[in-house]
Amino acid sequence: MVIAREDTPGDRRLVAYLLAEAGHTPEPARLRQQLAQSLAEYMLPAAFVTLESFPLTPNGKLDRQALPAPDRAAAVTRGDEAPAGEVEKTLAAIWCELLGLSQVGRHDNFFELGGHSLLAVQLLNRMATTGLAISLATLFANPSLAQLAGVIQYREESLASPFADNPVVLRGEGAQPPLFLVHEPSGDPLVYSPLATMLRVDRPVYALSALGLHTTGNPPTSLEALAACHVEAIRRVQPHGPYHLAGWSLGGVISYEIALQLQQSGEDIAFIGMIDSYHPAAHQKRDFSASSERALRDEMIVNFLSLHVPESERKMLAQLQSPIDIQAIFYLCREHNWLPKDIGYEDLLLRLETVLYIRPLGLRYQPTPADLTINLYTAKPDESDDIWRGWHGTVSSDSSLHVIGGTHLSIMQPPFLAQLARQMTADLLPRSSSHPVVVMQEGAACETPLFCIPGAGASAFSFLELVALLPANLPVYALQARGLTDVKTMPHLTIEETARDYICAMRERQPFGPYHLIGHSFGGWIAFEIALQLQAQGEMVARLIIIDSRSPGVKPPVSHLGAVMKLISIYNLMLNRELPITEDALLGMEPHQRLICLHQLLIEAGVYTRNTPLSLLAGVFHVLYANLNTSYIPRERYLGVLHSINAQEANGAEREQREAVWREYATQFTTILSPGNHMTMLTMPHAGALASHITTVLSQP
The missing domain is CATH 1.10.150 (DNA polymerase; domain 1)
Incomplete structure (x- = not known):
């Protein structure tokens, strides 16, 4: 079992308690390594306590109060080699005090021992008081005691520039080109450490930092200049493309400008991920008077604190009077133990002032339209929101929209972070060599073929009885899902990605339109997106039929x-x-x-x-x-006729509501009822009626 302990005030950490099999002594480092393959960093226990038996209350229930505090043996260590030299011994003493340990080894990792971003700030403060000042980026890049001491001993640490250690290594292993995550307005690279852990890609992951940018002698005065600094840092790691870039909030906007500069120098851009990033024009109409600047500062304070304040106490933040007195809010944090005691006023102020310097750079930025493909990952949109966050028309029409859910803040927190990581993983994986086309009926070479997309988890053979009743001269192909016959192959995780791959396969059979498309259930979403992408490419879609397909929208996560x-x-x-x-x-x-x-x-x-x-x-x-677990919101309307054939044996009110939504996405919309339920309408005896409806639609002039 795993519980959160706070043996030292302000320092909560996860501790795992376990019973070992006879003759086995579990090693905390190996246990953590195994769990890291399936859990995010923030979900990994900092210590593993092996017990002979669990303590019980007189009623036979687990006695949590009797569980022992973890000792050195429970910590995730990397051997017992003692610290060597004065610097290592000084660091070891600070680590022991912060982490509540009696001793640490010279190869132990600060974060594996239970360190986290707030403890990291405390560590930097303690080190600075002993004359061992370093940057946060340096700690993250050198997390072991010996590594950190080596950096201090063999080179002079410069805190004058936040770019000194750029880019920061979040994950060093990987055979494919690296992913660079660009900071949001706070400039802090550590916001991406949970995401980097959850991405299931064979790539190194780096983060670009700008924390304390305003303290440098000549800070960048435009977003273009800031991006140019990051381009230099990226090229130190990867001199040439293809480049993979992503960022949350303003970080996505900076990623776009970095991509522009790299593209203009002749480099290939393979991936741009924007995590709920708004086009700057969406904010440029706001009034940025002195009063609104204060409101912006208040907003940033509340957003920062929300990451650390328990949900049950967040209502206190909403009651703060504006303008917020930063000194007063700092003491409020101390009073309620929202921040560790060693987090100083200057630490809080550093982040807020970084925000207030960097964000105006984004507000003044005007992105140049370019043929760059983006993957936009958004929070749940309001009815009044532009779901494309203002980017439609600036970026390539091949761009993809993925609605993750949550808010602008919570999209980077559980449970939405897991869905975000999953979607990004799908977009960062190399293109599959799978061949989705299944020939259902040869037909005549002179006839326009019909492409059929099955429902969720269904194979091409779900159309078998239906196809047998269609005209014999009609060529019929089914497009079968990736991963259906090989569980080692990652399925498509987005509608847009699926449609792109299917279009490539379709063009091998039929290079040019007019195209005929049918999609059943979930396959209706794919058929509709295929039609939109073909429409954007100037191709003609003659017939688009969806069979009992749910209306587009955001789906709640499914376990x-x-x-x-x-x-x-x-x-x-x-x-x-x-x-x-x-x-x-x-x-x-x-x-x-x-x-x-x-x-x-x-x-x-x-x-x-x-x-x-x-x-x-x-x-x-x-x-x-x-x-x-795939959601879909079409980025534009279909300019042709959308034919909807629905099952007669279904809830009438739900069907009408579904049809009302579909009407909003098509210039023309027709609806037909066919006998059977969602599944039996495809099989005998009901398949005959469905085949008749389809034949009628296909024969229309």
């Missing part, structure tokens, strides 16, 4: 258990009866056990044969799980 229950509901619709399994029965099972159980039920129901391997169901679930 593993929720995805299994959704898959069961799909099979229930196919069978027209319910499988004998409940959610409560699956709740206590491990994820793989749930699939084994469902596999056996499907064999008993006659869906699978005794020879059907479990891997077939695993592939279906693999793709379905990804699809259920």
Whole structure:
């Protein structure tokens, strides 16, 4: 079990308690290393305490108060080699005091021992008082005791420029070109450390810092000049492209300007990720008088504190009087233990003044339109929001929009951070060599083919009975999801990415329009996005048909258990009866056990044969799980006719609401009802009616 302990006031850390098998002595470093493969950095315990048994209350429940505090043996250490030399011994004493340890080894890692961003600031303050002043970037790049001492001993540390140690290494390993994460207005690179841990990419990850930019002798006076400084730092690590850049808030805007400068010098830009980054024009209409500057300062103080104030106490921040007295708010933080006691007034002020220097650079910036493709990851949009945050028309029409959810602040915090990392991982992975086209019916070479996209987790064969009833001279191809037959292959995680890959495959069969498209359920979203991308490329889409497709929008996250229950509901619709399994029965099972159980039920129901391997169901679930956690908001309207064919056996009110949303995304919209439910409408005896509707639409002039 894992609990949060605060053995030293203001220093909360995760501690894991475990029972070891007989004859085994778990090593904290190895346990942490294994957990790091599936958990974000902020979720990893700082210590692992092995017990002979868990302490219990007289009622037989776990006695949390009796759990012992972690000692040296519980910490994540890297050997017992003692600190060597005066600098290492001085650092070791400071580390022990801050981390609550009796001793540390010279190869121990500050962050693995339980250090975090706020403790890092305390460490820097303590070091400065002993004459060992360094920058935050230097600590992050050299986290072991010996490394840090070596930096202090063998080179003079310069705090005059925040660019001295740029870029900061967040993750050093990786065979593919690195990802550079660009600071937001605070200039602090550490805001990206949780994201860097959660990205499942084979790339080094660096962060660009500008904390304390305003304290330098000649700070950049424009965002273009700031970007130029970062270009120099990036080229020190990676002299030539392809470059991968991303940033949250203003960091996304700076990423765009960096990409422009690199592109203008002849370099290739492979990826630009903007995390809820607004086009500067969206803010330039605001009144920036003295009063609004004070309001902006107040906003930044509250946003910074919200990261550290418990949610139950955040209402106190909303009650602060404007303009906020920074000295008073600092003492309020001390009173409520919101910040560690060694975080000084100057530390808070440094970040706020960095914000107030850098943000106006962004407000004065006017991005030059360019053929640069961006991936825009946004918080949940308000009804009045431009979902493209003002970038549509400035960037390439091939750009992708991914609605993550949350707010501008919480998009970088759990649970939305996990979804953000997942989407970015998908966009940063190398292009798959999968071939999605499945020939369903050869037809006649002179006829325009029909491309069909199955629903979530479904294979091309979900259209088999339907295709058999379409005209024999009609060529029919199905586009099958990536990862369906190989669970080691990452499924598409965005509609836009799926559509791009499918268009490439379609053009191999039919280089030019007019195109005919059909999408069932989730496949309707993909078909619609394919139509939009073809439309942007100047191609003609003659027929676009969606079959019982949910209206576009933001989906709430779906858990593993929720995805299994959704898959069961799909099979229930196919069978027209319910499988004998409940959610409560699956709740206590491990994820793989749930699939084994469902596999056996499907064999008993006659869906699978005794020879059907479990891997077939695993592939279906693999793709379905990804699809259920994919949201979609079209970036523009479809300028043709959108034909919607819906299942008769469905909730009428829900269908009308769904159709009302679809009408907003198409110039013309038609709707038809077809017999059957969401699944049986594709099979006999209902497939005949559906085939008739489709044939009628395809034969229209």
